[in-house]
Amino acid sequence: MSFAAILSASRTSADSSAGLRASLHFAGQTLVEYQARQAVRAGADRILIMVSVITPALSQAVDRLSADGIAVALIRDMVTMVRDAPRDVDVLLIADGAIIAQSHVDSLGKAEGDALLVTDDSRASAPFERIDAGQRWAGIARLSPALLFGTIDMIGDWDLALTLVRAAVQKGVRRITVPQDDLLEGRVALVESQEQADLVAQAVTSVGAAGGRTRGGIEHLLLAPLARVISPTIMRMQVPAMQVRIAAIALAAIALVPIELQWTLTGFALLLLALLLAETSDRLDELALRSPPMGWLAFVVPLMALVALLLVGGSTQATDLVLLLAIVTMADRWLLTGRAKPWMIVTPGSALLLLIVFGCVNMLAQGFRVAMIAVIGSVCAIILARRS
Structure with a gap:
């Protein structure tokens, strides 16, 4: 069954307050483009990118994705999200700046029902968002329309991605734990700068070398x-x-x-x-x-x-x-x-x-x-x- 993907492109990078994490160069394209192609490869039929401001880099990324036949739209507010988000299929939520190995994206794409990819709390997982005393969100989740729209109705000015994750945790959705080796070897990471993106790209390209x-x-x-x-x-x-x-x-x-x-x-x-x-x-x-x-x-x-x-x-x-x-x-x-x-x-x-x-x-x-x-x-x- 097909699904949609919601990506975030609003947080600034550590390199410059004017640059976005989503615009960092990764695997021959911007990071948000790579996330979109990962979601499409896993089965997504449309991409929604949440933005705070539409930059030239984001516009060019959307043009390149559209040229490859990928349905993509930029979302600037909750009204647009309510209008454009699908009400009959699940959504794949990917965090701003998250790099997730394709195998994990594929597994979430094939999952049935709400699911969170999580990692045990450790020094390696410190950049990820904590969800309870022992685990952190690993940057990707699959959410049902009921959970998505039930959360949007009460969101106001809150961060959509983190609010959705907290709602999923409170609901007690299924959790899929990432092995610590994936964190240590860079197959699951949250990048904030170009230097980090380059290091993670080496890990990702070496995994796919064969x-x-x-x-x-x-x-x-x-x-x-x-x-x-x-x-x-x-x-x-x-x-x-x-x-x-x-x-x-x-x-x-x-x-x-x-x-x-x-x-x-x-x-x-x-x-x-x-x-x-x-x-x-x-x-x-x-x-x-x-x-x-x-x-x-x-x-x-x-x-x-x-x-x-x-x-x-x-x-x-x-x-x-x-x-x-x-x-x-x-x-x-x-x-x-x-x-x-x-x-x-x-x-x-x-x-x-x-x-x-x-x-x-x-x-x-x-x-x-x-x-x-x-x-x-x-x-x-x-x-x-x-x-x-």
Whole structure:
């Protein structure tokens, strides 16, 4: 069952009295954007952001979320909250500046009835709001419409999030306790400054380092692991994923120059590096909880690699190889390869690496033949795997 999410974006950061916690940079975006994408990934179908003042950073964050198809609205007063809050579904309440591991957000998204994520009182949990003598609120809660609107009716000028939490505690709702390890390792945190946000981002990105979409070929076996290693560093440098993708496209275009000058292996090596940058851009999108591009933008770099193969081959066999590789590339990108193992899928990166090996021993023509046999076998594996 779907639900809505209520986020807070009104508390100032420790860095500046004019800045908001919600506008701190986190995982390639503002912190409130990351919270919104977490809620959407957990099942939320609309996002309500409570604000005291609408800043340019918040407006831009809303524009970016809306551009990705996320229904989002800014709430400035209780009248607007009463009007826009859903009356037929639960809400997921996330505290201002809270960073919660996606697994906890997902568990609250699947919970039935009112529930609070809590942590035992300790030095590690000191930044969180105390709810009784032994526990503190860990920054996220799932609340029913009855509890939400029953509390809104009496709220006045009080803090909505904390008042809702206190009402939930008084009602005796179910509590889910966070392990202390999550607090100590930064998977559950309340950030007040950019320095804290950067430290927590390292913990979050390292947890998700082994995740991501499973595709095939050298892109999966070699380039994706390398991308997982370098992407957290690039993210901490606050380099957007789109800039990395543009750099990949530019490098692929530059690689065609040595190809034309018959510096074939140099051009192939540059194309492999461009494919690595494209994989890194995908990984940055995944870390930021965005969906990697699936349209034409995703195929620009592989297409340039195929153009290079066509220029170097200059034969009917090279043309056939490029056409088959184009088909396999689209199937691989759109996860249409069935149960075929990653090593069974021949991608542009696989072909480039194979041709580099053969080129090093002056057997490039034989390399094209082997690549053709390999891609035919890859197509057969995909067809047979889907049939099985």
